Amino acid sequence: MLYALCFLLFMIGLYSAVVKKNMVKIVIGIMIMEYAVNLFLIMLGYRLGGKAPIVGEEDIAGAGGQVSDLFLNTSVDPLPQALVLTTIVICLGSLALMISICIRVHEKYGTFDITEIRRLKG
């Protein structure tokens, strides 16, 4: 059910990106889609009553960095977290580039309305 709500968020973003005619609204739609994917990835790795994937003092069971069974069985999945860290930065980068293009288009055409930005024919 939570997953489906996440997918709904993705669809709201897609709706905004495809249907709206204000360029900033399109960018906002893309941002919402990104949030949805990030949330979905993290949720996939969550374990009920889990622990953050950081080995504390009390989790070390033996020499050479062996961790205790308790930690092994309660830690949440670290892999999606690493992936989301990557996607967050990618999204920030594409946001910066997209906003640069928006500002430049606004300077050239004087509007954010994409139905008026139509020099290229179909």
Add this chain to the structure above:
Amino acid sequence: MSMPLPLFVAIPLVTAFLMPIVGGFGRKGKGAATVLANAATICLLVFAVASVGRTDVYLMGKWSIPLGINLVLDGLSSLMLLAIGVVSAAAMLFGVRYMQQYTARAKYLSLFMLMVAGMNGVVLSGDIFNLFVFLEIASLASYALVGFGCEHEELEASFKYMVLGTIGSLFVLFGIALVYGNTGTLNMAYISRAIQQSGVNAGLSFALALFIVGFGLKAAMVPFHAWLPDAHPSAPAPISAMLSGVLIKTLGVYALSRIVFNVFGISETVGWLLVVLALSSMVIGALLAIGQWDLKRLMAYSSISQVGYVMLGIGIGGLILGRAGPDIDSEHLAWASLAILGGLFHLINHSVYKSLLFLTSGSVQMTTGTREMREMGGLAQKMPLTRATCTVASAAIVGIPPFSGFWSKLILVIASVQAHLYWVAAIILLVSLCTLIMYLKVQRHVFLGELPENLQNVKENTGCMVTAMVFLACLCTLMGLLLVPSLREMVLTPAVEVLTNGVGYSTQIIEQAGIGN
């Protein structure tokens, strides 16, 4: 191992990082940056030629899979590396002179190298998330390069391209998340093994649909093609050559066929889907192209139609493989291989002649200052070399016998007849006719006819630009030699075997990774 695989990514990356520093030292620095970038692309071309015929699995950071990321070099990857190497070396050389009409050349070189690095990364990656990261590098660099001129149309095309491209990337990312949620791994070989064990459930088939839409957007297959006719003409000519020549094939066709064939395993439904998408791209692209009067826009629509040919070959092969199932007899396997061979051969042909066509259009645009075909004419006397190379490329794309395009189209026709799809063969011939009409139009209106008053003083380009065009034209005429058995065994057959092998990919990679290190 003589040469480690990461160098394919590391060389262009380091060159790209160096560009803003080197280019900061005034005029001499810019010259040095240009020389450095050209050396890097030529170096990559040499490496790509050296890697033909090798298979290799490289483990990043010496971590065994699935812990770490692996790079895979097989027949298909080395074919793509070869195409990227050839086109990027020629486009870079062409750009030395052409890009002097723009400012910020050091940044252009940097973005160009980043795009090459991204494409090489996509081609080599054996990890699905890593593939996504490098796909983003290549696409972000191309968004910026499309808007490089900072004029009205260019920015508009760039925005359109960026929105659709980002939506495509997010679809791919959501598909990756679903795949991870269903299989618990990101390594393509392990995903493939898990899918074979559990079968394709609802989540995985939805993920496959997301991948087809996402990569279809990158490849500009017909329902998703809206950005391409704007983006490709707006970019500077060397970048148009890169985008049409290799980018849409690497990010779209290569990634899609890798995932459909090697990770999920081909089925008849997916095969039909690919054939239908390919046919609609071919027909609609060709019909729209005939009506264009903008030289580069015509070529962009023709790209849509030609990518359709590539997908058609791969799709027919997939259809035959999917119909026969896992225990396929040798005759059907041979026909499937032939279809895929046609598709891949057309892929590499198209990357050569379409980039050549875009370079000639850049040469024409630079001397005449316009892309409008109605304002040109009679350039044959003024620009003999451009005319000659353009004619060679047109002959190849139309499919006039000694040139390469003829052979790949012939193979596609034979394969579709063998698959009992006679109407597909008819469509291939009809689309070829449309292609003939559009390139006759180019010849008629650009190079023949009356020379307008204002173009009396134009001169042929010399130096780097002509060298790049002649290099590609020579390749274009010689490309048919790839079908000679000994060369075919080296270049094309291994690539075909990768796709016909299907999900056998997983066991092969896991074995190689275990033994190799």
Add this chain to the structure above:
Amino acid sequence: MKGMTIIVKTIAGWVKILIFMFGIYVVLFGDITPGGGFAGGVILASSYILLMLAFGRESVEKNLPQALALKLLCCGVLAFAAIAISGLFFGADGFFWNYIYQEWLAGKDVEFLKAGIIPLAELAIGLAVAASLFLVILNLSSFRSDISVDEKE
């Protein structure tokens, strides 16, 4: 942008140091605590952005010119790439091979650089991220009122 009032300027001057220190802390201890190169780099960049909002763009640009920030960015990413490539030379043929932890410090108990290349990579990434975000904000805010790096040459 001329900057804000004297109160804002004074407080921003103090807070800036704290944010900067916090950013460096987050970057350096990324292998032990949450955070790391990216979060730390963004915090470092935001200390400069605070200065930019309080004192105006010109004074910040005097402090850290665009061309220098671009060079810092290149140095950061080059350092990260160099860490990756150095794995090919130290230790047999492993791109990104963590040779410091696996070979040089194997079995030893040290405080500094305990995780091998990880803290070094965090530093490189922190530098790159801080410089790049600073550049983005500076460029977006200076658009229309200033010439960019290229035309100064």
Add this chain to the structure above:
Amino acid sequence: MLIFYILLLFILIAAIIAVETKDLLSSVICIGAIGFGASIMFLFLRAPDIAMTQIVVEVLGLIILIRATIRRDLTFISGDREFFGTVVSVVIIFTIGLAGLTVFQSLQDFGNPIFANVPDAASQEYISQGLAKTGAENLVASIILDFRAYDTLGETTVLFTTIIGSLVILRREGRKTLEGPDQ
């Protein structure tokens, strides 16, 4: 469990307001609300690294977005594109949404991650061997900078690409006249 539903509903409502409101500045502020909601949610999902990165990135993203909207385009542009295109897009989105809603049955239940059920999943190995093999207590750091460091190289490159790209896009003059003949 309940807290996740509350936070997700909050995010969804903020998203709907962000998409539908007429005022651009309020829609940007709603994006901020989504980001902070997501950040708190990451904290409850036991991902402190992500929560921290999300919050700082969110601040910067908001600065960038506000920079784009403020003092520009005071006339409100609202509404949709052409009627026919809108209807087609909405129908397509609705179908994808319906198709998508059914597929989540195939996933493991929430709170029971897939890696715990696959014997040779990489994540098991990361948790049990991560500290021993890389020396970093923060397993996320050990993954992004050691096991999957190649991804991080790509990620830094993405940032570099976008910076160079936006510098290129924000140039004052795109073209110049050609100097001298080609040699």
